[in-house]
Amino acid sequence: DGGITQSPKYLFRKEGQNVTLSCEQNLNHDAMYWYRQDPGQGLRLIYYSQIVNDFQKGDIAEGYSVSREKKESFPLTVTSAQKNPTAFYLCASSDRDRGHYEQYFGPGTRLTVT
C-alpha cells in the first residue's frame, strides 16, 4: 500500500537534546512538508521541500532543521534551540503533477520534551 510513514509514534527526550523525526513516503510525490500541531492552533508549517536537495522555511522554522537527500525521505530535526518542542508533528506530501493541491498526511509523531 502506498502511503506515508512516520516513526516513532511517541518520542520522549530530555531538554537540551536534539531529536530527529522520520518521514518516509512511497507515493512518488515530489513535495514534502512538516507541520506542527498544538491544541487550538491548527497546523503550522515548519519546512517544505519541492524537490530533492532543496527545501524552504515555513512559518515557524526557528529551532528546526531538515534534509532532503532522497525523494522518499524528509527527516525533521528538533534542535535544542527550539524553545517549546513538545507538540504533535505531522509530515505530508503532494504530487507536483497534480498541482500540489492535495496533501496526504502521515500518522504523526507526538514528541514530549521534559
Added chain:
Amino acid sequence: AQSVTQLDSQVPVFEEAPVELRCNYSSSVSVYLFWYVQYPNQGLQLLLKYLSGSTLVKGINGFEAEFNKSQTSFHLRKPSVHISDTAEYFCAVSYYTGTASKLTFGTGTRLQVTL
C-alpha cells in the same frame, strides 16, 4: 495573504441530527478548498475538496460542502451524524506562491456526537 477562519471551536450534536461546520476564507487569488478530518492521535484524512466546477462537493462518509464565492465560505454539512463522526475537522485553503503550493489551515472544529 490567505487565511481561514473556523468560527466554532466545538460543536456538540446528538446522533442522527444534522450538523454544519462553518469555514470562511480570505484570499486575493484563486483558491482551492479542502476539509480534512483528524481522529485522536492520528494524521489528517481528506474528506472532500473544491478545485473548480460544481459548487456543491460531495465527500466521504456522507459529508458535503458548498463553495460560496460571494460569501467566501466553504461550510461542511452532514444530514445525519453518527457517533463515529466524533473527531476534529479542519478547513484549509491551497494557494500557489509562484514557486510552491501551500496549505493554510483553520484552527479546527471539534465535533462531539452523543447519544
